[in-house]
Amino acid sequence: MIIKxxxxxxxxxxxxxxxxxxxxxxxxxVTVIEKNTSIGDGGxxxxxxxVRQSGRKNxxxxxxxxAVEAIWPDLSRxxxxxxxxxxxxxxxxxxxxxxxxxxSDIVKRGKNQGLGISMLTGNQAREINPHLSKDVLGASWxxxxxxxxxxxxxxxxYMKAKSLGAKFIRDEEVISIGMAGGSVKxxxxxxxxxxxxxxxxxxxxxxxxxxxxxxxxLPMTKIVLDVLVTEKVAPMFPQMLGTAAADFYGHQAKNGSxxxxxxxxxxxxxxxxxxxxIDMTDTCKGVVGYLPEFEDIKVVRTWTGEIDVMGDHMxxxxxxxxxxxxxxxxxxxxxxxxxxxxVADLVSxxxxxxxxxxxxxxxxYDRF
Amino acid sequence: MNERNKDLGLYVPCEDDQEVICLCEGVTKGEIxxxxxxxxxxxxxxxxxxxxxxxxCQGKRCRPKVKVIIEEILGKPAADVEDELIRPSIKAExxxxxxQAKVVGNLDH
Numbered sequence: 456m457i458i459k460x461x462x463x464x465x466x467x468x469x470x471x472x473x474x475x476x477x478x479x480x481x482x483x484x485v486t487v488i489e490k491n492t493s494i495g496d497g498g499x500x501x502x503x504x505x506v507r508q509s510g511r512k513n514x515x516x517x518x519x520x521x522a523v524e525a526i527w528p529d530l531s532r533x534x535x536x537x538x539x540x541x542x543x544x545x546x547x548x549x550x551x552x553x554x555x556x557x558x559s560d561i562v563k564r565g566k567n568q569g570l571g572i573s574m575l576t577g578n579q580a581r582e583i584n585p586h587l588s589k590d591v592l593g594a595s596w597x598x599x600x601x602x603x604x605x606x607x608x609x610x611x612x613y614m615k616a617k618s619l620g621a622k623f624i625r626d627e628e629v630i631s632i633g634m635a636g637g638s639v640k641x642x643x644x645x646x647x648x649x650x651x652x653x654x655x656x657x658x659x660x661x662x663x664x665x666x667x668x669x670x671x672x673l674p675m676t677k678i679v680l681d682v683l684v685t686e687k688v689a690p691m692f693p694q695m696l697g698t699a700a701a702d703f704y705g706h707q708a709k710n711g712s713x714x715x716x717x718x719x720x721x722x723x724x725x726x727x728x729x730x731x732x733i734d735m736t737d738t739c740k741g742v743v744g745y746l747p748e749f750e751d752i753k754v755v756r757t758w759t760g761e762i763d764v765m766g767d768h769m770x771x772x773x774x775x776x777x778x779x780x781x782x783x784x785x786x787x788x789x790x791x792x793x794x795x796x797x798v799a800d801l802v803s804x805x806x807x808x809x810x811x812x813x814x815x816x817x818x819x820y821d822r823f
Numbered sequence: 824m825n826e827r828n829k830d831l832g833l834y835v836p837c838e839d840d841q842e843v844i845c846l847c848e849g850v851t852k853g854e855i856x857x858x859x860x861x862x863x864x865x866x867x868x869x870x871x872x873x874x875x876x877x878x879x880c881q882g883k884r885c886r887p888k889v890k891v892i893i894e895e896i897l898g899k900p901a902a903d904v905e906d907e908l909i910r911p912s913i914k915a916e917x918x919x920x921x922x923q924a925k926v927v928g929n930l931d932h
Contacts, residue, residue: 492827492865492905493865493867493868494862494868496867500871606871606872607872610863610868610871610872613862614858614861614862614863617861617862618861622828623828623862624828625827625828626827686879686915710848710874735921736921736922739918739921739922740922742918743918743919743922749918750917750918750919751917751918751919752917752918753915753916753917753918754915754916754917754918754921755879755881755915756877756881
């Protein structure tokens with residue numbers, strides 16, 4: 456069947472659903488095509504919920520700052536959903552001299568770019584978070600970082616976009632993207648030909664496949680992310696925590712559960728990813744090593760997601776020169792959620808050929 | 824899944840909206856119905872947004888009920904809404920015990 460629409464968005468994660476929201480708001484006829492039955496079922500609803508500027512690469516920091524200053528504070532109101540955004544800071548912890556060197560470097564790089572971030576002693580860190588172990592020797596502290604609920608944000612964008620008239624097609628996988636008259640014109644699925652003027656690919660790891668027809672080969676791989684959820688406990692601390700040694704990260708969600716993550720290695724390639732219990736043991740060890748009281752807190756659930764890793768650990772957010780009208784946003788490498796709302800906003804301008812409020816040249820597809 | 828691609832129209836309040844479906848998280852029939860009308864049309868989406876089945880019983884009580892509510896609104900025949908992956912019935916375990924004896928099971932989100 457031939458279906459006419461202004462703009463096709465491939466993938467319904469935070470970027471796809473978010474861009475659909477911005478474009479529908481501006482009056483465009485948008486169709487989002489999702490290969491799965493459920494909306495946003497990839498990394499957008501399977502992540503630790505960090506909204507962080509600290510520790511970003513120099514190129515990515517401006518997007519994170521834009522997200523924290525311009526988008527996150529007003530997002531709940533705009534979507535009509537409680538995003539559980541909590542801007543109470545990020546402590547990145549260190550227990551060894553080597554850890555402190557890593558943290559000093561993060562602080563220095565952030566300061567050079569004008570980010571409000573400082574280095575704390577162990578005691579200063581314990582003043583902010585009295586639950587920290589005496590083993591913590593120091594921490595980086597960025598008071599404007601925070602966390603939010605990825606499930607509420609991603610599905611919130613989807614429901615808002617839908618209410619503004621964006622169409623969402625589930626259970627349809629895009630097979631190819633076609634051109635006519637020198638620009639993008641067709642998006643083919645098994646049963647349908649979507650005839651359109653603009654296309655955004657925001658399909659995570661699967662984005663790579665769609666670009667190969669145009670001889671564009673993005674250096675992407677997949678990694679498995681493991682997360683554990685604890686029982687609900689009384690409010691303990693509002694900060695997002697991470698470590699220089701990357702042995703755990705996490706925060707307490709609004710409902711009282713703690714969400715703690717770690718990584719588990721390269722994906723086997725199968726879609727049904729499962730946590731390997733042994734890795735969550737390591738995450739528990741990590742947590743208890745910095746927060747001794749957690750010995751007695753129970754784990755009620757674990758879950759897993761895959762993240763799309765770009766070769767240089769930075770996303771591709773770019774128009775595709777040889778296919779005018781085609782834009783891609785993918786490869787967020789496990790730190791896409793916090794900047795997701797900003798990317799959705801920026802890319803919605805890029806898709807329709809409007810200038811973006813930040814320079815995104817560093818994220819071009821042809822940098823490799 | 825054409826039922827999910829069509830507009831379901833506005834949610835109309837019902838008499839039994841106050842009935843609690845998920846006891847662990849205190850989610851009512853009315854809240855679920857309203858969100859299905861707004862677009863949350865799979866078990867997974869309802870769970871992720873409203874937390875049905877995320878409490879201590881992990882959905883043992885509410886899963887079949889949520890399924891029927893979605894089916895009623897979508898107009899699908901019974902059993903046509905996809906089942907969720909059923910979680911193994913692991914017992915909540917203290918971190919100290921997990922560290923000693925690897926007890927966490929293999930669970931999808």
